Amino acid sequence: MSNKPPRPHQAQDSRTFPQSPTAFVSLRQLLDSLTKEQLRNQELLVSLGFALRSFTNLHRFLELVPVLASRLAGVEGALVVPFLADGRIWRDQLQADPSELNQDLLSKLLMFKQGMAKGFASDESQLIALDRVVQRHMPKAGIFATSLVARGRQRGRLYVFNRNKPLVWSDIHRRHVQLVADLTGVAVENDQIVQEVRRHERVDRQLSIGAEIQSQLLPDHCPIIEGVELAACCRPAFEVGGDYYDFIPTRPEFVGPKREKGRWALVIGDVMGKGVPAGLLMTMLRGMLRAEVLTGLSPDRILHDLNQLAQEDLAQSHRFVTLFYSDYDPYSRSLRYANAAHNPPLLWKADQKSVSRLDAPGFLIGLQSEADYGLGEIVLSPGDVLLYYTDGVTEAAGLSGDRFDEERLIKALEICCRAGLSAQGILDKLFLRLDRFVGGDHQLEDDASMVVLKVREELTLPSLHVSLP
Incomplete structure (x- = not known):
């Protein structure tokens, strides 16, 4: 260990390049911001998962989807277009965020005749036509579209967009949007299964009543x-x-x-x-x-x-x-x-x-x-x-x-x-x-x-x- 005093040029160096906390503070703020965004995104995804488990009303669930998708992607808006079991556009369940700025788009989708045909969802060319309807309505927008898929079947389309500028986002944003689409596909599938089960239960009740009536018509002895x-x-x-x-x-x-x-x-x-x-x-x-x-x-x-x-x-x-x-x-x-x-x-x-x-x-x-x-x-x-x-x-x-x-x-x-x-x-x-x-x-x-x-x-x-x- 040396006891010699520091050399004069060393002291001069210290005076010429002072250590400023500004860079470290900025880095810390950036890390804190990223951490907060990650926590916020995690909370949004957790909220969507909770809604999927808890909501028995599909309409309420679908109302959340475009809101959460736009926030996760950091974009201006989002649109979800679910399909019925027979492949037609589910017109009663169209949802967009912000809704007040997308009424014209929703009206165009309601009037989209091809989407009213059975088997629409299974025709890739028809899905492309649907994407074009959305694109034509917002010609200057940056749009990302993905499918809602469950058990290998098309259950709808999800769009996220900036109306007047291109999308600037990371692969993480894209993955988050895809995760929202996958959860939404499961929700649509679950609702259709529930409706089918209820329909069978109604038929079973009717059959039971019919069987009871018929058994009473046949001689009981x-x-x-x-x-x-x-x-x-x-x-x-x-x-x-x-x-x-x-x-x-x-x-x-x-x-x-x-x-x-x-x-x-x-x-x-x-x-x-x-x-x-x-x-x-x-x-x-x-x-x-x-x-x-x-x-x-x-x-x-x-x-x-x-x-x-x-x-x-x-x-x-x-x-x-x-x-x-x-x-x-x-x-x-x-x-x-x-x-x-x-x-x-x-x-x-x-x-x-x-x-x-x-x-x-x-x-x-x-x-x-x-x-x-x-x-x-x-x-x-x-x-x-x-x-x-x-x-x-x-x-x-x-x-x-x-x-x-x-x-x-x-x-x-x-x-x-x-x-x-x-x-x-x-x-x-x-x-x-x-x-x-x-x-x-x-x-x-x-x-x-x-x-x-x-x-x-x-x-x-x-x-x-x-x-x-």
Whole structure:
């Protein structure tokens, strides 16, 4: 360490170049300014993220977007143009900042006809045309445009601009604007998902109401008819189906034992198609048919009149109906029937130990206005079984792709009848066989309905346990 005094020229140097704090203060102020800007930008982005998480109203969120985008980019204004799910400009959600200076631009976008066409957002040339509309409105402006993208789909466009001078900004500014665009794309996507979910919920509620109404139209239990057992079940493929069966007293004024001994109409039908439209048409036909039954006409005349009554409504819906109508007299055990191209019921004759089809000629309901229907009649014997069913049973697809078909149904019915099962036992076994064929985890492709009528045995024997193949 040296104790010598400083040289004269050293002292002179110190006096000639004094140390000024001005440069350090300016640098400190610049750093402080940058830090404040960074903190401000972080707060703005945090605010936008909070709004994305918290706002359930997309309009309120979109009002913030151009304000925050312009501040983050340090520019005079910004514009957000969101798109609807079908690609059209979402005219109700256009937002600009400052709004009072951009009313003319918003009006031009509202009048932009190409933006009203479905699929507009997926056409790159149309997006360029949209950019040109904005550019022409501000010919001296410096403009930066970017897309709002979510899940790979265009959800809108975001513009930031200086009206009368070019943009002077850094890559950080550009990244901030792109981050705002990405968050906005997510917001638009989320809103459209929410609206779609709500729409499905409304449809589900309507379907539930429709299913409840239809379930009330189908008999909740089988009536008591002297000398026979009845069992019935409908399994709709959807919440609301087009299958229909009914038991209708031809003399509804009768009550108690008198009604049990009276003539009853037994009917099963199927509207071509599934879901709500089919269910509504079948509901309409049910009312018409119940009114026709009160006329006391024969089955062929009832189908003839029903066809004429329903002709106009079915023609407008472009749908047809198959229907098998029969009436049963417990006193004579006589069954009269007519068929409008429905699957012929299967008849098990106990004395012959065989199954045959119960059919009569006839056109679909609604196919042509003047249609004739054949009339058939048989007398049932004790132990006879009649199976009404819809094509959802025989057309059910198995795991291998094969159909359940009529042959399997006949074989299963024979096994049940030979075992002496009750009407309910037969119905349960047939549906069990169908379920095994389709597979427990698979849904039926079409509505499946079955109705079993069994004439009581004169001597009741214990039924045997039966196992279907």
